[in-house]
Amino acid sequence: MRRVLLWMARDRWLKDHLPRLPFAKRAVRRFMPGERLEDALAAADRENESGVGVLFTRLGENVTEPAQADQVAAHYHQVLERGRVRDRPIEISVKPTQLGLDIDAAACERHCRELARHAQKAGTWLWLDMEGSAYTEATVALYERLKRDHERVGIALQAYLRRTAADVQRIMPLRPCVRLVKGAYDEPAAIAYRSTTAVDGNYQALAISLAEAARDGRARLALGTHDSDLIERITTMAEAAGVPRSALEVHMLYGIRRHELVRFAAVGHPAYSLVAYGESWYAWYMRRLAERPANVIFALRQLLP
Ligand code: FDA
Numbered sequence: 001m002r003r004v005l006l007w008m009a010r011d012r013w014l015k016d017h018l019p020r021l022p023f024a025k026r027a028v029r030r031f032m033p034g035e036r037l038e039d040a041l042a043a044a045d046r047e048n049e050s051g052v053g054v055l056f057t058r059l060g061e062n063v064t065e066p067a068q069a070d071q072v073a074a075h076y077h078q079v080l081e082r083g084r085v086r087d088r089p090i091e092i093s094v095k096p097t098q099l100g101l102d103i104d105a106a107a108c109e110r111h112c113r114e115l116a117r118h119a120q121k122a123g124t125w126l127w128l129d130m131e132g133s134a135y136t137e138a139t140v141a142l143y144e145r146l147k148r149d150h151e152r153v154g155i156a157l158q159a160y161l162r163r164t165a166a167d168v169q170r171i172m173p174l175r176p177c178v179r180l181v182k183g184a185y186d187e188p189a190a191i192a193y194r195s196t197t198a199v200d201g202n203y204q205a206l207a208i209s210l211a212e213a214a215r216d217g218r219a220r221l222a223l224g225t226h227d228s229d230l231i232e233r234i235t236t237m238a239e240a241a242g243v244p245r246s247a248l249e250v251h252m253l254y255g256i257r258r259h260e261l262v263r264f265a266a267v268g269h270p271a272y273s274l275v276a277y278g279e280s281w282y283a284w285y286m287r288r289l290a291e292r293p294a295n296v297i298f299a300l301r302q303l304l305p
Pocket of ligand 1: 128129130131156158179181183184185224225226227228251253256257274287289291292295
């Protein structure tokens with residue numbers, strides 16, 4: 001089921017047709033507050049009231065025209081300006097291919113640099129999401145170049161990739177900011193761990209080494225997962241190694257296990273909700289279904305009147 005859903009996420013015909021169906025529009029509302037920036041800002045108010053910070057991501061990936069990348073960058077500059085006047089700043093999370101990595105890598109980097117500069121000035125952070133493995137090397141290399149010049153830049157790293165332990169070592173001298181996630185794409189066994197036990201084991205080992213760096217002020221670490229048991233195991237081990245809760249951030253996706261996120265915030269972990277919005281939600285939504293095939297039943301129920 002997971003593989004079929006991830007194949008559907010990539011299929012062009014479905015991408016063009018499925019989002020037009022009213023039941024699909026209703027189903028996606030579970031994971032996103034709406035398509036407009038105003039919807040995301042209203043969600044941010046609600047999250048902040050519960051002691052939770054926010055990151056914004058405007059959905060979309062693999063743009064094919066430079067003008068689309070320019071428009072995405074302009075949108076994120078607008079978000080940074082809107083965030084400036086709020087009590088808690090809004091962090092932004094971008095996909096490199098949404099800023100044109102496929103079509104003009106230099107322009108993509110220029111956009112990222114301008115956003116990083118703006119984020120720094122606005123007292124907030126720019127994060128690079130991690131996409132499929134075709135983009136891992138380019139994204140890590142982009143991160144290295146950005147981080148040398150801009151303090152407030154983070155990167156998502158995927159625990160299912162065999163290379164990630166080496167990537168963590170590679171970026172460690174830069175005092176990195178890492179959101180550790182399990183990984184959402186369909187990757188072959190040659191480059192990725194495929195069993196839950198192996199992915200969780202690698203996640204835990206990577207998290208502990210990053211937590212120790214965070215304790216010593218050499219990294220910022222966000223546990224980007226809804227797996228509360230795994231978070232509990234990591235925090236117990238990290239606390240035994242002297243890592244304060246303030247150095248163990250928990251990030252979850254808007255609409256998933258919110259009660260758990262609020263609970264982690266209440267016991268002293270900086271907690272953030274990644275709020276996704278925008279019109280290009282199809283591929284992203286299919287990845288959310290693939291993570292938990294039971295979500296398909298919820299989506300199909302939206303077919304009922
Ligand atoms: P796991 O899949 O083990 O789920 C643990 C529990 O959480 C499940 O039992 C279920 O209860 C709940 N849950 C998980 N997913 C759910 C869903 N879709 N719907 C309902 N309940 C669900 N990936 C990537 O490749 N690149 C990236 O940049 C990012 N960025 C990112 C940011 C943040 C803040 C988060 C939380 C996640 C990502 N991801 C990501 C996605 C990540 O790689 C992974 O696919 C999902 O988080 C699902 O895995 P879990 O870690 O939640 O564990």
